[in-house]
Amino acid sequence: MCRLSTHLLDLIVSTQEVHYERFRDQKLQEGGLSDGKTPEQLRRDLNAEFDRKTSALKKQYEEKQAQATEKIKANEAAFRAEEVKMFAEKEKLINEVNELKKAVNALLAAAPAPKKK
DSSP: OHHHHHHHHHHHHHHHHHHHHHHHHHHHHHTTSSTTOOHHHHHHHHHHHHHHHHHHHHHHHHHHHHHHHHHHHHHHHHHHHHHHHHHHHHHHHHHHHHHHHHHHHHHHHHSOOOOOO
C-alpha cells in the first residue's frame, strides 16, 4: 500500500510539473515574451540584459563617486585657502598687539614716576 501511494504521489507531482511547464510556455508565447525561444534562450537573454543594466548602473555610480570626490577636493582646497588667510590675519593681529605693548611700555617708561606723599 505504501509503495502504491508513493508511486501515485510521484505521478501526480511529475504530471503537475509537465502541465505547469506547458501552461507557462503557452502563456509566454501568447504574451509575446518568448518569441518562440526556449527557456534557456530566454534565461540567457535576461541574464545579458541584467549584465548590461548592472554595468550601466556601476558606471553611473562610479561617475557620481568621481564627481563627489572632485567636489570634496575643491571644498578642501577652499578650506585650506581660508585657513591660510586666517593664520595670516592671526599673525598680523599678534604683531599689532606686540607693537601696542611696546608703545604702552615706552609711554610708561617715559611717564614721570608718581610722587610719594
